[in-house]
Amino acid sequence: MWRQAFGGALQPWRMIASRRSSSVSSAVNSMLIRSLKEHYFEVSKMTPPPKVNPPSPFMIGKGALDNNLPVLKRAYGDEEINLYVMRLANIIPGGGDDDGDDGINQLFLHVDISKPGQKDSLHFLCGLYPDALGIHSVSMRPKLETSGFFVVPTTYNGPVFRDLDEGMRDALHGYIEERGINESLFPFLQAWLYVKDHRNLMRWFKSVGTLVDEPTQASGA
Incomplete structure (x- = not known):
């Protein structure tokens, strides 16, 4: 009886914890993706070195x-x-x-x-x-x-x-x-x-x- 009473009462808390965990994970992922995009575009703008041809006959x-x-x-x-x-x-x-x-x-x-x-x-x-x-x-x-x-x-x-x-x-x-x-x-x-x-x-x-x-x-x- 006690198990039934407390078991039923705990279910909403479990759901809230699960949602909170999912929300935190989503926020962390978004932060990482934003950082990756920023670094990607920063690297893409780097100026390549002048073109050099290999010595002949290579x-x-x-x-x-x-x-x-x-x-x-x-x-x-x-x-x-x-x-x-x-x-x-x-x-x-x-x-x-x-x-x-x-x-x-x-x-x-x-x-x-x-x-x-x-x-x-x-x-x-x-x-x-x-x-x-x-x-x-x-x-x-x-x-x-x-x-x-x-x-x-x-x-x-x-x-x-x-x-x-x-x-x-x-x-x-x-x-x-x-x-x-x-x-x-x-x-x-x-x-x-x-x-x-x-x-x-x-x-x-x-x-x-x-x-x-x-x-x-x-x-x-």
């Missing part, structure tokens, strides 16, 4: 802005050369934050050199700066198709580059420089990364806003 890879595809491509004799680029901060969160412009001016360049009929390709990981290019590692890896450069080698990855003797290191530097891979690529790749970062940021604001604003579907409906 060509811009199609679809690279939206996928992990080669940024630059070229042929060298019977070789196919694909270049991928990333910032230090994209690999190590916060990388370069304490170094002023160093984080912006330090790019990681992945160079993939392959030949017809060969199942593996020669892969260079390089540090690219406005005035220099340094090799971090050289390895043999499976040929890249559409998966980007995130391929983990399953066999011996080669010696540590700094442990090679000076003559071998110089020869490997000469090998990629002969193929046009040097600091002259920096202006284009830096500008290209700015455009990609800008596009990704705008897409992120829009995607989060769409998810938050999407009406919740009742379960079991």
